[in-house]
Amino acid sequence: MNKSKVWFVAGLVFAGTIQFAQASAVSQTKGNFVDKFRQLDEVLPTPNVYRNAAGEPGESYWQQQANYTIKVRLDEQKRRIDAQETIQYHNNSPYTLKYIWIQLDQNIFRNDSIAERTSTFNSKPDTSLGGIDKPAKISLNQLRRQQFMADNELGFSIDKIADSRGRALDFVIVGTNMRVDLPTPLKPNQKTELAIDFGFNIVEEDAVGARSGYEHFPDDAREGGNDIFLMAQWYPRVAAFTDYEAWTNKEFLGRGEFTQEFGDFTVEIDVPADHIVSSTGVLQNPRQVLSNTQRERLEQAEKADKPVFIVTPEEALENEKAGTDKRKVWKFSAENVRDFAWASSRKFIWDAQGYQQGGDVQPLVMAMSFYPKEGGELWEKYSTASVIHTMEVYSRFSFDYPYPTSQSVNGPVGGMEYPMITFNGPRTILQDDGSRTYSLSEKRFLIGVVIHEIGHIYFPMIVNSDERQWTWMDEGLNSFLDGVAGREWDPSIPWGVEPRSIVDYMKSTNQVPIMTQSDSVLNLGPNAYTKPAAALNILREVILGRELFDYAFKEYAQRWAFKRPTPADFFRTMEEASGVDLDWFWRGWFYSTDHVDISLDRVYKLRLDTKDPDIDWERRRQEEADKPTPLFVQRNQAEGRKTWVELNPGVRDFHDDNDRFTVTNKQRNAYQSFLEKLEPWERRVFERAVAEDKNYYVLDFKNLGGLVMPILLQATYSDGTTESLNIPAEIWRRNAQSVSKLIVTDKEVVEFAVDPNWETADVDIENNYYPRRIMPSRIEAFKYNRSTDHISRDLMQDAKTKLKSAESEDNKTEENQEEEQN
Amino acid sequence: MRTFWLAFMVLIGVSAASAHQLRTASTTVLFNERTGNIEVLHRFFLHDAEHAVKQLFDKKADIHQLERTREQFSDYVQQRFGLATLDDQKLPLSHVGYEIDGNNFWVYQEAPIVPNLKGLKIRHKALQDVWQSQQNLVNVEGNGPLQSVTFNSADNWLEVYF
Numbered sequence: 016m017n018k019s020k021v022w023f024v025a026g027l028v029f030a031g032t033i034q035f036a037q038a039s040a041v042s043q044t045k046g047n048f049v050d051k052f053r054q055l056d057e058v059l060p061t062p063n064v065y066r067n068a069a070g071e072p073g074e075s076y077w078q079q080q081a082n083y084t085i086k087v088r089l090d091e092q093k094r095r096i097d098a099q100e101t102i103q104y105h106n107n108s109p110y111t112l113k114y115i116w117i118q119l120d121q122n123i124f125r126n127d128s129i130a131e132r133t134s135t136f137n138s139k140p141d142t143s144l145g146g147i148d149k150p151a152k153i154s155l156n157q158l159r160r161q162q163f164m165a166d167n168e169l170g171f172s173i174d175k176i177a178d179s180r181g182r183a184l185d186f187v188i189v190g191t192n193m194r195v196d197l198p199t200p201l202k203p204n205q206k207t208e209l210a211i212d213f214g215f216n217i218v219e220e221d222a223v224g225a226r227s228g229y230e231h232f233p234d235d236a237r238e239g240g241n242d243i244f245l246m247a248q249w250y251p252r253v254a255a256f257t258d259y260e261a262w263t264n265k266e267f268l269g270r271g272e273f274t275q276e277f278g279d280f281t282v283e284i285d286v287p288a289d290h291i292v293s294s295t296g297v298l299q300n301p302r303q304v305l306s307n308t309q310r311e312r313l314e315q316a317e318k319a320d321k322p323v324f325i326v327t328p329e330e331a332l333e334n335e336k337a338g339t340d341k342r343k344v345w346k347f348s349a350e351n352v353r354d355f356a357w358a359s360s361r362k363f364i365w366d367a368q369g370y371q372q373g374g375d376v377q378p379l380v381m382a383m384s385f386y387p388k389e390g391g392e393l394w395e396k397y398s399t400a401s402v403i404h405t406m407e408v409y410s411r412f413s414f415d416y417p418y419p420t421s422q423s424v425n426g427p428v429g430g431m432e433y434p435m436i437t438f439n440g441p442r443t444i445l446q447d448d449g450s451r452t453y454s455l456s457e458k459r460f461l462i463g464v465v466i467h468e469i470g471h472i473y474f475p476m477i478v479n480s481d482e483r484q485w486t487w488m489d490e491g492l493n494s495f496l497d498g499v500a501g502r503e504w505d506p507s508i509p510w511g512v513e514p515r516s517i518v519d520y521m522k523s524t525n526q527v528p529i530m531t532q533s534d535s536v537l538n539l540g541p542n543a544y545t546k547p548a549a550a551l552n553i554l555r556e557v558i559l560g561r562e563l564f565d566y567a568f569k570e571y572a573q574r575w576a577f578k579r580p581t582p583a584d585f586f587r588t589m590e591e592a593s594g595v596d597l598d599w600f601w602r603g604w605f606y607s608t609d610h611v612d613i614s615l616d617r618v619y620k621l622r623l624d625t626k627d628p629d630i631d632w633e634r635r636r637q638e639e640a641d642k643p644t645p646l647f648v649q650r651n652q653a654e655g656r657k658t659w660v661e662l663n664p665g666v667r668d669f670h671d672d673n674d675r676f677t678v679t680n681k682q683r684n685a686y687q688s689f690l691e692k693l694e695p696w697e698r699r700v701f702e703r704a705v706a707e708d709k710n711y712y713v714l715d716f717k718n719l720g721g722l723v724m725p726i727l728l729q730a731t732y733s734d735g736t737t738e739s740l741n742i743p744a745e746i747w748r749r750n751a752q753s754v755s756k757l758i759v760t761d762k763e764v765v766e767f768a769v770d771p772n773w774e775t776a777d778v779d780i781e782n783n784y785y786p787r788r789i790m791p792s793r794i795e796a797f798k799y800n801r802s803t804d805h806i807s808r809d810l811m812q813d814a815k816t817k818l819k820s821a822e823s824e825d826n827k828t829e830e831n832q833e834e835e836q837n
Numbered sequence: 838m839r840t841f842w843l844a845f846m847v848l849i850g851v852s853a854a855s856a857h858q859l860r861t862a863s864t865t866v867l868f869n870e871r872t873g874n875i876e877v878l879h880r881f882f883l884h885d886a887e888h889a890v891k892q893l894f895d896k897k898a899d900i901h902q903l904e905r906t907r908e909q910f911s912d913y914v915q916q917r918f919g920l921a922t923l924d925d926q927k928l929p930l931s932h933v934g935y936e937i938d939g940n941n942f943w944v945y946q947e948a949p950i951v952p953n954l955k956g957l958k959i960r961h962k963a964l965q966d967v968w969q970s971q972q973n974l975v976n977v978e979g980n981g982p983l984q985s986v987t988f989n990s991a992d993n994w995l996e997v998y999f
Binding site for chain 2 (some may be wrong): 135136154157444454455456457459460463509516519520522523524525537538540541789792793794795797798801
């Protein structure tokens with residue numbers, strides 16, 4: 016049994032090696048040399064007129080454009096929308112298109128979708144070690160989901176597709192995609208129009224688990240309760256047609272998000288008259304849907320220094336008690352956005368504050384939040400403030416926020432981003448006395464999630480990376496930046512993305528490279544969020560430095576704003592704009608599963624010989640004398656045993672009086688002749704080195720983790736001072752396994768340390784010190800601290816007991832106090 | 838085909854698609870020759886633990902403020918984690934403690950090293966009764982090359998061989 020397992024593992028490794036060798040166009044077929052610095056030549060796509068070698072949009076860069084005009088009606092009772100949509104499609108590509116692919120993301124909820132048919136069951140009968148088997152488990156939520164999907168007809172119903180003249184067009188639905196055949200092929204630089212009538216039943220987010228949907232509040236005063244509707248992936252959207260992939264055919268499986276085209280939107284949203292609507296874009300008809308008071312408040316908010324209520328908590332509470340049969344149509348328009356989402360409810364409190372950004376792009380941005388009473392004071396205090404803070408920080412790293420609104424909406428979705436609008440989940444908790452409170456953790460969660468989701472308006476809503484293929488391109492970059500923005504909100508909150516936070520994952524054997532398609536990533540959090548964010552953090556703080564990194568990162572953001580970058584464009588831009596070869600960094604961090612573990616195996620100390628026999632030979636004599644005397648000799652001496660020579664002085668001769676280190680003129684002459692034979696420059700160098708008599712150390716490093724990284728070396732001198740001696744990663748270029756380095760110092764070194772400040776995600780700290788330090792394990796350290804902790808606590812208790820008269824009641828009060836302090 | 842009973846389990850969160858939460862924990866099982874112990878270090882994101890305790894215990898549970906909640910959570914983690922020999926002898930893990938460090942909540946356990954261990958059976962179900970998408974990574978270190986097992990909701994006992 017055991018043997019066969021081992022064999023199986025060995026087989027896997029072997030197969031993996033073969034596969035690797037086949038995958039690479041250039042391969043080492045003799046010996047085992049690994050070139051960790053090989054340029055990414057054959058890995059990155061060949062530069063072309065659409066994407067050039069600098070990582071910029073090429074001279075003939077193009078992208079399609081799709082403009083939408085939509086009229087949508089929300090049926091609150093049936094929780095359904097019905098809509099008429101017109102898509103104006105511009106073919107900016109150099110190719111003629113016979114058909115247009117449309118994304119039908121709601122179809123993921125159909126029973127016959129790939130996502131549904133391939134979802135796996137998560138519980139097995141539990142064979143307990145005690146011999147008592149437990150049955151497999153199914154959760155009430157899983158059953159609720161299954162029942163909801165059985166009871167509701169889900170997915171798009173497509174009623175009609177026609178061209179601009181009303182002629183019906185043929186279409187074929189393939190899962191979440193739909194091909195619409197054009198009556199005549201669409202040539203380059205031509206445009207066409209598609210009219211689609213569609214509708215669908217909205218999913219209950221809590222039942223299904225989705226990126227949009229409704230949430231029901233049965234306990235509201237209104238009979239039958241109220242709902243919040245968060246609408247996204249709600250209209251048939253044109254699939255992306257790109258220079259690197261043509262039509263995006265990868266079906267929506269749930270995790271790999273969206274690949275979108277930019278366009279302009281005009282959307283009329285028909286909702287119950289007492290609803291408040293938050294949406295991508297700018298409201299076009301405030302006179303029809305807002306009261307005078309609300310419009311005045313909005314104007315006040317533009318120049319306010321804190322959020323102003325457009326709908327107060329009291330008004331919202333009043334509003335949610337009743338209902339109405341009347342309807343209102345909210346008309347929004349948005350320019351140059353890659354998607355469009357909206358939210359609607361009679362529960363919404365609405366606050367706004369103008370963010371005076373200045374500049375030419377968008378001097379005024381309205382930061383707004385929409386939330387029910389359940390969001391309460393938590394939202395009132397932190398939502399809109401976090402929205403503004405995010406724009407301030409992110410714009411510094413990229414470009415001015417280019418849209419007129421920036422919104423945070425509370426609903427059933429934990430955290431999700433769309434252009435100008437984000438959905439965020441954290442709420443207050445209703446206490447028994449009717450008050451609403453929130454914990455420190457909920458506060459951190461709200462600030463963190465708003466920063467993250469508003470940050471997504473930059474990446475990927477504006478820097479339009481392909482989310483269906485690469486989660487890390489938006490999540491990794493955004494997690495890196497939300498760490499920066501979070502620290503600038505309050506550095507005492509632990510925001511994560513430190514190099515140390517990824518070592519457990521990076522040293523594990525169960526992982527895939529960051530460069531893995533979204534739906535195939537094994538562990539999305541560490542793979543697509545934390546690891547790339549930690550990598551960028553290291554790139555900024557350790558490898559490039561802030562000046563080079565920030566310049567290159569901003570260059571990337573500006574080059575690709577409102578365009579569609581691929582991973583290669585990011586890698587190339589960061590390298591080209593910083594002027595630093597980073598292929599080894601991308602190869603190690605993004606294309607491999609190596610980790611960082613640099614070991615300082617040995618240090619030799621060397622001393623330069625003077626060649627002068629009177630000095631050198633005396634040193635040798637001293638070395639010999641410093642060696643320990645053999646026990647045999649020591650004990651003979653201790654016994655007072657006299658040697659033959661001592662007892663018989665007559666036998667002494669020349670050799671007894673001169674040891675083997677005695678210098679004669681023969682050596683002195685050789686020294687003189689050595690000096691004379693030196694060229695003048697040789698002699699100068701030699702004499703100076705002898706005079707300076709510096710300390711020479713040879714350090715042997717091993718790269719155990721495989722990932723090549725700079726060696727952040729710190730020397731501690733005998734006088735207690737320290738010095739940083741950083742060695743660039745290129746030291747590993749000709750041998751990625753082991754290297755030796757000569758370090759010359761004036762002062763004597765007592766300790767060398769590698770990465771003493773934990774900046775490189777080195778997984779093993781113990782081998783970073785020479786001489787080795789005994790590093791207590793985390794548990795050893797914990798026990799040590801706890802024991803000292805306990806001692807001090809016990810002492811305090813003892814002291815108190817002596818001072819008090821031993822009344823039990825007093826003691827009790829004290830205990831309670833301590834409990835509260837905890 | 839054998840029919841198994843299907844039991845209900847009250848699982849609170851659906852695997853909500855979120856662009857934010859991580860839902861990942863990692864555990865190190867370290868053979869520490871210096872102390873003669875197998876040391877078990879569970880690391881949770883404080884963020885995840887904060888939310889989980891409200892669903893696991895009661896809505897007043899607060900991992901930041903209340904010692905009681907921290908103890909409860911630590912007990913809960915220990916109940917849902919186990920080590921055993923390949924022939925199903927459970928290793929008695931004793932409780933060492935717990936602490937909050939930065940954005941992590943740590944739970945510590947240990948057991949004496951068993952001589953001549955050919956492998957280990959490991960079980961790590963923590964938080965998978967709260968979120969189906971919870972993944973728990975276990976790294977086994979200090980006994981030959983590092984080995985990892987990842988627990989998804991479907992997994993029960995997983996094995997490593999030395």
